[in-house]
Amino acid sequence: MFGRLRALFVSNDDGVSAQRRLQLAAAAVLAEAASLDGQVDEVEQRRITELLARHFQLSQAEAQDLLAEASVLAQQSVQLVGFARTIKDGFEASERIELIEMLWDVAYADGHLHEYEANLVRRIAGLIHVPDQDAGAARKRVMARLGIQ
Template sequence: MFDAITKLFSAKKKADMPNLEPKLCVAALLVHLSAVDGESSDEEKEVIKKTLQSYYGLDPHEVKDLFKLATEQNSEAVDLYAFTSVLNQLEVEEKHAIINMMWQVVFVDQHNHELEDNMVWRVAELIGVSARERTMLRAEVRHAAKIK
């Protein structure tokens, strides 16, 4: 009986979680990050699109579609797990690139809100990027953005 109940809940959980590809997960996390401080600026949206376009080699139409889909996925998500569980399977270099992209979104407005910082910390932990690596990536992006 317990096995049947376990199978029922496991099957439902798997059916509720769509098969997400990594670039959609990254885009959804970036969309979420841009709004975590209560407002999503045009600057943040543009840096998300440019970053995705550059990293994934997308054309402007593909970026627009990805951004729209990511916005939808973000609004439907109850937590970050659906996204981070996919990203946790990636290589270390890709994980670092994701955290780097997140810091680019954070620093585009020359300000680091504590909620943004907290979200990057949480995502880094969930995908296996150490505190040291996260901090080094933060310093690199902050230096490149010429923030004191």
């Protein structure tokens, strides 16, 4: 099981395209963010699916399948470093900032920011080299969009 995870995010010869690796890594950290408060509700799942569909230009069905696969990977993984490395190496700086904005969006999806969710977003921002200023601005954009003070 862990060998498959490692191969997915380290090896390039396992038949998984670089784009799919990025999609899975992004979806896995979003799934992890949604699960940190102890439950993943329908609102959070729907929000992640919408974000994935928009960001990666996927159909709703493709985004749902991606989320399902990434959720399994996130549950099987003991750490997020592999996912973060894939994102850091594969996304441009603006895409990494957009991912942080997506994470804030998921964290606020249920109307309540849990301290574990906030901590995860900050950790991921550091791992994928998004400066605090950019991560904070991403948070403010999400809060403004959702009407949160």
